Structures are given as C-alpha cells and as structure tokens.
Amino acid sequence: MKKVLLSMLFLGAATYANAQKSEVTKAKNAWTVAKFATNGKQPLDATLKTLEDGVKTTDNAIANEKSKDMPEAWSYRALFASRIAFVDTVNVQNAIANEKIAEDAITKGRALDTKGAEKENFTEAEQTLNNALRNRAIVAYNKKDFKSALEYFNEITAKNPQDTSTYVNAGVTAKQLENYPEMVKNFNKAIDLNYKDSESLYSEVVATTFAQLKDTVAGSALLEKAIAKYPEDKYFIGMQTDLYIKQGNVAKSQEMLTKLIAKDDKNAAYQYAMGDTYYKQALDLQVKRNKIDAKNKKEFETVTTKMTGFIDQALPYYKKAYELDPKMTAALENLKIIYAFKNDTVNYEATKKLLDAQKK
Structure with a gap:
C-alpha cells in the first residue's frame, strides 16, 4: 500500500513539474507563431492581440515556483513585451508599460541564465527595445511633439552613450525647442565621438554659442578647436576674422592669415579672408562717413581717402x-561693389556678367 502511495506521489510530482515546464513550452511555441503573425501584414490590433496572448503565457510560468527560475520563461517574456513596445505606436503608454516589463524580464532572466543558453533571446529583446525607443522618438518628432522626442532621444543616449547619430537627433530636436544649451551639449558630444559630419556640427555650435548664448569666451574656444580641426574651412576662418575685427584686433587676424597664406597661397579661403580684413575696415569707415555733416568736406575727404586705401588693399586678395x-x-559680389565704388565701369560690367552667369 505504501509502495502504491509513493508511486502515486512520485507520478503526481513529475506531472506537476512537467505541467509547469509546459507553460514555458507554450511560450516558446507562441513566439514561433508570433514571429510570423507580426510581420506587418496584419492589422495592428490583431498583432497586439497575438503578442499580448504571448505575454500571458509567460505570466503563468513566472508565477509558479517550479518554473519562475527558468531563464526561458523570462527570455520569451522579454521577447513578447519588447515587440509590443516596438509595434504599438498608437498607445504610447502601453508601449512604455511593456518596455518596463521587457526590461525587468531581461534583468531577471540574465541573472538566472548562468550558462548563457538564452543569451541570443535577451540580446534580441534588448535590440528591439532600442528600436522601439528610436521609433517612439522619431514618431514624436514627426508629430512635432519635440518635448517628448527630446526626452526619448536623451533616454537613448543615456543607454547607448556612444551613439553619435542620436546625439545629433537630440541636438536637432533641442534646436526646434530653442533649447540652445541642450543643443550645444548634444552636438558637442557627437563631435567628441568623431561624428562623420563634425564640421557642420561645429558650424552650428559656434554660431549658436555666439548668437543665442551670447558667450564670447566659449564661442572663441570652440572656434579655435574648429579651425584646428578644419583649417581650410572658409566659414570658420571668416568668423574668426570677424571676431578679431570686432575686438579691434585686425593685426591679430592679419597675422594669422599671413601665416596661413605663407603655408598655402593657393587657398582661396585664406585670400578671401585677408581681403575681408581690409574691406570690413572700409565698411566701418563708410558708416562713419555717412554720419559726417555735408558741410565738413575736409573730414569727409579724409575718411574717404582712408576708406579707399582699405578698399585698394582688399582688391587684390578678392581677385x-x-x-x-x-x-x-x-x-565676385565684393569685387562688383568695389568696382562700383571706384567708378570702374569696365570691370564692374565684366564682374556683373560673371555673377549673372553663375546665378543661372
């Protein structure tokens, strides 16, 4: 009688354990079905129903003492929930809730998966979560919900601190919000990580630091870094030339450009910038001359002479x-203005013709 009883107890325990394992098996089978059923060819509500049913199959497995420590129960839970987070672009709160379920499942499951048997599933779920967050950020941006988009992009960079493209996306979004400190921070991070088009980012950061943030010290430092990295960029050279001139330090600008021209006299940007150092002084004098009383001919002529001298010095560099x-x-534009000022009709007409041809 005892023997029969023990046999029955043993059989019952085995059946019970297998029953719990079957919950994991159900989850595996459900995932196989879900992968084919969620290929984008069926309506969203049907897709979500398939995935949500899959999550439910894992609810039983992780709730039971016999299977709650099985890595598979958690890996398939992560797969289902992460896929919901990715495909549900309508109900953001549902997507975020399932993102949390998936993250918890990945954390719990990886701790249990000491042999790495479920490594690929956890990696896939993690990648799906990354894609879900990117997708959410882009959808928010396209809806012009820039505040939410920036939060999502920043969340991505926090999780993937080497992701240069997302720093750029965050910077572009911050610019839409006119959150210039945030824009500069993200663009600078992308630059530090050697983003492929750092030259354009430097242009944005430098211009914004001067114009919007009104930080001349930080702007000057950034400008120097930009020129060191892109010494032939005419925008940076021109900006530094402007900066020196505004600071009343034309000599410093000309000293810098003289060295650059000596190193490479075939560089058009250097020649143009040197011309600017003279031309912009002439423009400043023109403003001063316009304020002179018409009766004060002597002062007017004195300023005109100085102005003409600067224009004559600028001319060969522009040419x-x-x-x-x-x-x-x-x-060409500056040459046309100079020839008009000097009443040089022949060169003015020739230059105008060249400009008109370029604009066609």
Missing part, C-alpha cells in the same frame, strides 16, 4: 580668391 576658386560668388 586672387576668385582666380583660385571661380565658384566663389562672395568674392
């Missing part, structure tokens, strides 16, 4: 810049 780079419209 050289155009000679080196026939597509440099800015050089």
Whole structure:
C-alpha cells in the first residue's frame, strides 16, 4: 500500500513539474507563431492581440515556483513585451508599460541564465527595445511633439552613450525647442565621438554659442578647436576674422592669415579672408562717413581717402580668391561693389556678367 502511495506521489510530482515546464513550452511555441503573425501584414490590433496572448503565457510560468527560475520563461517574456513596445505606436503608454516589463524580464532572466543558453533571446529583446525607443522618438518628432522626442532621444543616449547619430537627433530636436544649451551639449558630444559630419556640427555650435548664448569666451574656444580641426574651412576662418575685427584686433587676424597664406597661397579661403580684413575696415569707415555733416568736406575727404586705401588693399586678395576658386560668388559680389565704388565701369560690367552667369 505504501509502495502504491509513493508511486502515486512520485507520478503526481513529475506531472506537476512537467505541467509547469509546459507553460514555458507554450511560450516558446507562441513566439514561433508570433514571429510570423507580426510581420506587418496584419492589422495592428490583431498583432497586439497575438503578442499580448504571448505575454500571458509567460505570466503563468513566472508565477509558479517550479518554473519562475527558468531563464526561458523570462527570455520569451522579454521577447513578447519588447515587440509590443516596438509595434504599438498608437498607445504610447502601453508601449512604455511593456518596455518596463521587457526590461525587468531581461534583468531577471540574465541573472538566472548562468550558462548563457538564452543569451541570443535577451540580446534580441534588448535590440528591439532600442528600436522601439528610436521609433517612439522619431514618431514624436514627426508629430512635432519635440518635448517628448527630446526626452526619448536623451533616454537613448543615456543607454547607448556612444551613439553619435542620436546625439545629433537630440541636438536637432533641442534646436526646434530653442533649447540652445541642450543643443550645444548634444552636438558637442557627437563631435567628441568623431561624428562623420563634425564640421557642420561645429558650424552650428559656434554660431549658436555666439548668437543665442551670447558667450564670447566659449564661442572663441570652440572656434579655435574648429579651425584646428578644419583649417581650410572658409566659414570658420571668416568668423574668426570677424571676431578679431570686432575686438579691434585686425593685426591679430592679419597675422594669422599671413601665416596661413605663407603655408598655402593657393587657398582661396585664406585670400578671401585677408581681403575681408581690409574691406570690413572700409565698411566701418563708410558708416562713419555717412554720419559726417555735408558741410565738413575736409573730414569727409579724409575718411574717404582712408576708406579707399582699405578698399585698394582688399582688391587684390578678392581677385586672387576668385582666380583660385571661380565658384566663389562672395568674392565676385565684393569685387562688383568695389568696382562700383571706384567708378570702374569696365570691370564692374565684366564682374556683373560673371555673377549673372553663375546665378543661372
């Protein structure tokens, strides 16, 4: 009688354990079905129903003492929940709730998976969560919900601190919000990580630091870094030239450009910038001359002479810049203005003709 009883107890325990394992098996089978059923060819509500049913199969497995420590129960839970987080672009709260379920499942499951048997599933779930968050950020951006988009992009960079493209996306979104400190922070991070188009990011960061943040010290430091990295960029060179001139330090600007030209006299940007150091002084004098009383002819002539001198000094540099780079419209524009000022009709008409041809 005891023997029969023990046999019955043993059989009952085995059946019970297998029953719990079957919950995990159900989850595995459900995932196989879900992968084919969630290929984007069926309506969203049907897709979500399939995935939510899959999550329910794991509810039983993780709730039972016999199977709650099985890594598979958690890995498939992570797969189902992460896929819901990815596909549900309508109900953001539901997507975020399932993101949390998946994250918890990954954490719990990896701790249990000492042999690494479920490593691939956890990695897939994690990647799906990353894609879900990116998708959520882009959807929010396209809906012009820039505040939410920035939060999501920042969340991505916090989880993936080497992701340069997302730092750029965060910076672009912050700019839409006119949150310039946040924009500069994210663009600078992308630059530090050697983003492929750091030259454009430097342009944005430098200009914003000067214009919107009104931080001349930080802007100057960034400008120096930009020029060190992109010494031939005419935008940076021109900006530094402007900065020196505004600071009343034309000599410093010309000293810098003289060294650059000595190193590479075939560089059109250097020639153009040197021309600017003279031309912009002439423009400043023109403003001063316009304020002179018409009766004060002597002062008017004195200023005009100085102005003409600066224009004459700028002229050969602009001509050289155009000679080196026939597509440099800015050089032609300034040459046209100079020839008009000097009443040089022949060169004015020739330059105007070149400009008109470029604009066609």
